[in-house]
Amino acid sequence: MPAPNVISIDKLARLVGLPASPLLVDLRDRPASAIPGSRFPAAGDLARWCRSHGRAVVVVDADAGGSVAAAAILRSEGIAAEVLDGGVAAWIAAGFPTLKLAALPPRREDGRTWWVTRARPKVDRIACPWLIRRFIDPDARFLFVAPGEVLDLAARERAEPFDVADDRVPWRHRGERCTFDAMVEAFGLAGHTPLARLADIVRGADTDRLDHAPEAAGLLAISLGLSRMHGDDHAQLDAGMAVYDALYRWCRDAQGERHDARSHAPAAGVSA
Structure with a gap:
């Protein structure tokens, strides 16, 4: 059974680049590359920042573990938030495009x-x-x-x-x-x-x-x-x-x- 509140690499790949793409929040510190369309909010009230965009959120980190807590906190604030299965490492391993920052x-x-x-x-x-x-x-x-x-x-x-x-x-x-x-x-x-x-x-x-x-x-x-x-x-x-x-x-x-x-x-x- 799939883990709850997790989005697969394949599903996210079908959404990237589209007008209805989710708010893709990258938690990593100064990465060299990222999933296209990622945002890098400054440290602070992440929930308020996400709420201001009014969209469902996908939280990503180097691997899935680092984003679980952030997504859980966002959901406790009433924000629809998912974790990318396997994180950025899995995205890269699957051969999907990355953005040179x-x-x-x-x-x-x-x-x-x-x-x-x-x-x-x-x-x-x-x-x-x-x-x-x-x-x-x-x-x-x-x-x-x-x-x-x-x-x-x-x-x-x-x-x-x-x-x-x-x-x-x-x-x-x-x-x-x-x-x-x-x-x-x-x-x-x-x-x-x-x-x-x-x-x-x-x-x-x-x-x-x-x-x-x-x-x-x-x-x-x-x-x-x-x-x-x-x-x-x-x-x-x-x-x-x-x-x-x-x-x-x-x-x-x-x-x-x-x-x-x-x-x-x-x-x-x-x-x-």
């Missing part, structure tokens, strides 16, 4: 990473925030400003600039590779097949190589349409998150599915 910029006083880029995003500047919020720092803050203001604001606000054509900025296009590629690779996520497939689509849409992936033309059309629908960059980002959520799920689960007039017709002899 050395590439993560320093967090601000609010515990979030801050990022800044050019206003009026189209493809890369929506794809990158999606990647960051789903896999890197779910609480990340994004600032959109005029192109000439990006580096000044980055220095003044200690925000990480991205998708800027400047050799001083690590998160930028390099040859035929776009900024999304740079982030996927630097954070150690290139081995995650669905993200690698999504990177192909983003690259095709963002670099005018629509023959690179059949889906690139559709992503470009949707991105340009969203840009014209939304005058506010943050509203556009919110709408774009759903687009990339859907594309990621297609890359992960639905590439083999086809749809035409007969795809969902009842089988012969079965009434609709």
